[in-house]
Amino acid sequence: MPDQPTPPPPTDLASLRVEIDRIDDALHDLLMRRSDLVAHMASARLKGGAPTFRPGREALILRRLLQRNRGAMARAAIVRLWREIIAASLAQQGRFTIAVPDAGGADCVASRMARAHFGLLTPLKAYPTPFRALASVAGGETAVAVLPAPDEAEQPEPAWWMRMEAPGLRVVAALPFLAPPDARPQAYAVATLVPEPTGRDRSLLRIEPGPEHTRPRIAAILEAAGLPPRWLIRRESPSPMALAEVPGYLPDDEPRLSALPFPRLQILGTYAEPEPEE
Numbered sequence: 525m526p527d528q529p530t531p532p533p534p535t536d537l538a539s540l541r542v543e544i545d546r547i548d549d550a551l552h553d554l555l556m557r558r559s560d561l562v563a564h565m566a567s568a569r570l571k572g573g574a575p576t577f578r579p580g581r582e583a584l585i586l587r588r589l590l591q592r593n594r595g596a597m598a599r600a601a602i603v604r605l606w607r608e609i610i611a612a613s614l615a616q617q618g619r620f621t622i623a624v625p626d627a628g629g630a631d632c633v634a635s636r637m638a639r640a641h642f643g644l645l646t647p648l649k650a651y652p653t654p655f656r657a658l659a660s661v662a663g664g665e666t667a668v669a670v671l672p673a674p675d676e677a678e679q680p681e682p683a684w685w686m687r688m689e690a691p692g693l694r695v696v697a698a699l700p701f702l703a704p705p706d707a708r709p710q711a712y713a714v715a716t717l718v719p720e721p722t723g724r725d726r727s728l729l730r731i732e733p734g735p736e737h738t739r740p741r742i743a744a745i746l747e748a749a750g751l752p753p754r755w756l757i758r759r760e761s762p763s764p765m766a767l768a769e770v771p772g773y774l775p776d777d778e779p780r781l782s783a784l785p786f787p788r789l790q791i792l793g794t795y796a797e798p799e800p801e802e
């Protein structure tokens with residue numbers, strides 16, 4: 525459709541509104557067809573045992589649409605619309621509740637990011653701590669936890685990344701999806717699924733450093749391994765631990781990691797790189 529010449533818009537207000545009504549009907553028809561396909565996917569169990577939530581596929585859909593976006597509608601508006609469409613299709617496929625830490629109610633960054641990404645209608649469930657939110661995902665009570673991005677200055681209790689041990693839990697998305705290129709994510713989504721590569725991904729590495737592994741030393745080691753950190757934090761308490769965001773999709777058996785000299789290293793997750801706002 526975008527390649528066909530667009531007819532010139534009518535010049536009087538009444539005809540313009542008739543044309544907008546016609547377009548709304550066409551959009552609605554397509555939305556109904558889209559949700560019929562999702563219903564078919566869910567009822568025919570076409571996904572088999574595969575997870576309902578596929579954050580990599582969602583990122584690819586949004587990237588494709590942003591790429592072809594022409595005209596006056598802002599990129600942020602396109603993302604907003606499709607986040608709601610995708611949220612509606614996730615809701616159609618079964619119970620889909622998001623766990624958030626209850627640090628300051630609806631205003632807290634995790635709740636705001638969860639709302640923006642998973643839509644206004646997706647149920648959010650508040651837990652007293654990020655760790656309890658993670659436990660609810662590990663136990664299958666909720667589908668995803670949205671947690672604030674780690675910060676070197678945070679207290680040990682909110683430092684969820686230091687205590688993310690339950691098997692199968694992975695960081696699967698960085699939020700928001702639309703962000704300035706050098707911005708750090710404001711929140712991360714954690715779920716029990718193996719993320720799919722999207723062609724442009726990033727990963728979170730948790731490192732238990734030796735005493736000689738100062739922050740600059742860790743950065744230099746990662747850089748030499750072809751994993752230059754976008755940012756890196758190192759905390760001393762309750763025990764020394766560092767966290768780095770590195771470019772690329774890292775599967776669990778990533779060969780570049782086996783030669784690294786740290787006492788312990790773990791991939792906390794891998795997810796689509798956010799898209800620029802402009």
Ligand SMILES: C=C(O[C@@H]1C=C(C(=O)O)C=C[C@H]1O)C(=O)O
Nearest residue numbers: 576577578579581582610613614
């Ligand atoms: C429809 C699907 O399920 C979910 C909803 C999607 C959508 O509405 O496009 C995309 C990926 C999944 O998170 C799918 O797997 O394709």
